[in-house]
Amino acid sequence: MPNTQTIAVAMSGGVDSSTVAAMLRAEGHNVIGLTMQLWNQRRLVGHAGMPEAVQGRCCSLDDVYDARRVAETIGIPYYVVNHEERFEREVVQPFVEDYLSGRTPIPCSLCNNHLKFDQLLIVARQIGAETLASGHYAHVEFDEDRGRWLLKRPADLSKDQTYFLFGLTQEQLSHIIFPLGGMTKPEVRERARRHGLVLAEKPDSQEICFVPGGDYKRFLDAYLAERGEALPDTTGELVTTSGEVIGEHKGIHNFTVGQRKGLGVATGSPLYVIQIKGDARQVVVGGGDELYSRTLRVRRVNLIAVEDLREPLRVTVKIRHRHEPAPAMIEKTGAHEALVTFDNPQRAITPGQAAVFYDGDVVVGGGWIV
């Protein structure tokens, strides 16, 4: 970037986004730090078994404090903007509904699509920054030949976050930069140290930010209790793939496809959750080999590298964050729907997760697994 620009940085109080702010500032840009207040950590304290003390990390005062300290250290204006209402509507409620319908959601993608690169980008542009930078590990570039903005996997594939970014539109991508796309995590920490950031050694956050300790079941209880609702009855039958009822289960939200533990039945060979039938409230179990499937369907498809899927396309497809993209054909089946056919059957295809299509390092697009 040769010219000085006004760039807003989405700052979480972590090492990555803090380093981005420091790097851009050092390059001479006018940097504005922004943190989104998305979830009130005090809200569910003491509800239905939630700990009395605040434990979750999202929007914790500590993180805001850290981000503010960084902004002060590097000398940039810094603001916290409140998007709690929208976060609850676009991320938390779908998260709860997904679990109660037998799906396994990914709130981070929804947050990226509806908050970080939507609302926050609007704020950034309103306050005079045409570009929003974040600490995600990914690349964005404009491809002259295709006339499209591309999202690509980063240099450090172990930190690749493109799986959570497949929903970005061309308009959004044209205003976003990911300055860490060419760096490894150790390099980022080194840069943080060099810029004198005290949080250079701060551990990475892994869990879903609004679910303390990763205990989503307790979160569901507490969230519904706070709204004065009881957890709906999602108990039902445990059935085999051939339809034989072999027991009862304590609620479909307790299960994820591929799960082995906690099924509550003892059999000779290991049993896995093969499918969760939300309407019938049935959990289908079977042997490990029955977990494999060659096809999946996706809805709410977003395409990045191509404008449309006019004909079947050869790609690799990633079906969960920690999954090696597998070769497949994708084929359009409706306005925003597609069929994915893998060359080889894939283990534990899970409704509610995303299937993200790649052409080498380039994200072709993705959709939500039905």
Add this chain to the structure above:
Amino acid sequence: MRRVYFDNNATTPVLPEVFEAMRPYFGEHFGNASSIHHHGQETRAAVERARESVAALLGCRAAEIVFTSGGTEADNLAIFGLASAGDHVITSTVEHHAVLNSCKRLESLGCAVSYLPVDSRGQVDPDDVRQVLRPNTRLVTIMMGNNETGVLQPVAEIGTIAAEADVYFHTDAVQAAGKVSIDVQKIGCDLLSISGHKMHAPQGVGALYVRKGTQLQPMLYGGSHERSRRAGTENVPSIVALGKAAELAREGLEHGGLCTIEKMRDCLQHAILGNFDGVGVNGEGAPRVPNTTNLYFEGLEGESLVIALDLKGLAVSTGAACSSGAIEPSHVLTAMGVPPDRARASIRFSLGKQNTQEDIEFALALIPETVVRLRELSPVYKKTALST
């Protein structure tokens, strides 16, 4: 960059005269006001002079003033000093959190609290106070001027009703002190809170007027400071500053100094209202303190406007800031029946003694371009514009 500060309801700069008055009490006159010797006598005299100045501002006797660490402590002392389990307390839905959250705490301690509504202009109906009175009503606590809208409550009427019912009446006058004249006799209140830093004294000092004969349970125990109503060695420099600020405030009110601020406020408000569609005053038609106007700009987020203006050198604010610095939806505007979109699109401009007409012109040069840009990029505004 030139910076103009229109957020004087959040805090005000210490006036040079006030700073000069307090300066000797950091070094030269350092004594503990409770000490017998010369050093103590010096500071004791200064504290008592300050007490007289504050009393003069409020129209009460010096002995009726208790110095505190600020408005919040004054409110807490009034509320927890009087109400205890089994009592009934009356307040309003638009109070500052210092009162509102104290009342919530009272509820958990076994008190009953009535939260009176306000009309669309932000005012409590005094008759409502009468309606909710109970035999065990101990305290009515209703603010004088609202921090967000500047709207003044009919405190004198409420005072009369409270007196008739023989119920204590406390008013949080933090945002009114120095801006409108205050006479505790005319208001008929038994307790009244003020804060130093809202009237050009430093942060960390305030006072509570406690009518003679009011039996107040202290919150801090220790020495017999402040006639045993507030233990702790006096914050002498700040108390001296509060005294000086009270003196200056009284002079300002007597000599019509607030007219200038009111004219500037009105000038700002008229120019903005005349410049845009979809702009209006929250609290329109109600009597207000002369320095405040709360305006809504339909179709935009107040939060973005505050940030955009700050980046260009103009400090204003939206609702109350929470501990993280993010903005929570205003309980005051919500209580006035302002729809959520409009509440989020509202900005408070609050002027101070240091502001000039040039400041107003600076603001008026910035606001139009900023609002236009925000609206252009606002998905909400486009939607409303299309639907009309």
